Amino acid sequence: MVQKKHRSRKTLNILDKSKKHSQFDYTEIFRHIRTNIEFSTVGKEIKSISITSTQPGEAKTTTSINLAYIFATKYQRVLLVDCDLRKTMLHKYMKMSNQQGLTDALIEFGKTHRYNPDYIQKKTDPSFLGTLSILTGGVHVPNPSEILGSDVFKDYMNVLKQNFDFIIVDCAPVGTISDAIPVGNAVDGTLFIISAQDTNRKDAANCIDLLKRNNVNVLGSVLTKSDSGSGIYSYYY
Numbered sequence: 001m002v003q004k005k006h007r008s009r010k011t012l013n014i015l016d017k018s019k020k021h022s023q024f025d026y027t028e029i030f031r032h033i034r035t036n037i038e039f040s041t042v043g044k045e046i047k048s049i050s051i052t053s054t055q056p057g058e059a060k061t062t063t064s065i066n067l068a069y070i071f072a073t074k075y076q077r078v079l080l081v082d083c084d085l086r087k088t089m090l091h092k093y094m095k096m097s098n099q100q101g102l103t104d105a106l107i108e109f110g111k112t113h114r115y116n117p118d119y120i121q122k123k124t125d126p127s128f129l130g131t132l133s134i135l136t137g138g139v140h141v142p143n144p145s146e147i148l149g150s151d152v153f154k155d156y157m158n159v160l161k162q163n164f165d166f167i168i169v170d171c172a173p174v175g176t177i178s179d180a181i182p183v184g185n186a187v188d189g190t191l192f193i194i195s196a197q198d199t200n201r202k203d204a205a206n207c208i209d210l211l212k213r214n215n216v217n218v219l220g221s222v223l224t225k226s227d228s229g230s231g232i233y234s235y236y237y
Helices: 010-015 026-038 060-072 090-094 102-112 144-148 151-163 180-186 201-213
Strands: 048-053 077-082 121-123 131-135 166-170 189-195 218-227 233-236
Touching: 026 060, 026 218, 048 060, 048 151, 048 180, 048 201, 060 077, 060 090, 060 131, 060 166, 060 189, 060 218, 077 090, 077 151, 090 131, 102 151, 144 151, 144 180, 151 166, 151 180, 180 201, 189 201, 201 218
Parallel strands: 048 166, 048 189, 077 131, 077 166, 189 218
Antiparallel strands: 121 131, 218 233
16 A cells, blocks of 8 residues: 655745645655556556546546646556546646547547547647547537447547547546446546545445446546545545
8 A cells, every 4th residue: 555645846836825834745656556557457558547436526537637747747648538528627736628539529439430549639748758648528519428338439549549649538536427437437447536525434445346347447546535544635545
């Protein structure tokens, strides 16, 4: 179990809630998580993961973003995808346009079966060497479950894996809606976020069991919002 404390680098500034936390290095924490992901499965390369939780408000998207930044310090082509299509938030966190994104890309891919990189936006930051690619949620659709559970989505994810070194997919909470299950089946593994302050232990256990029963490869859990005793929030893998 790896304890995680706040970082001082700009890449992870989304975790900073006040300047008093700046003496803690969160970058090292997420490097540990990255390493654990890379070596989590013997004999199988992990190139894509999804991140889900029990319910909203458990730091799922925050974890996805910061983990994507850490992967971008090691790999040149890292993609962060918003698959929480019922409540698209990634573009707001990243201060990007959401005029077109995943849903638009899937609609075009379903018709042409050709990969169009124009839907993907780039995010550069002097704090890391690589360039982080972002695929926002895109136009609102009335049937997210049908789209994410389709063969088109699976085929599109396979094409993305060919074009990127690592992919992180931010999913809807599985305790709220089942969208994380088909997404989990389309990636190599899934991280489950648990909030020490907000998550009911029984509900979390039921959600993880649901994922496993549907053949989702659960790599592990990340505990967020854990009070270390000094008023500092900690992360554990």
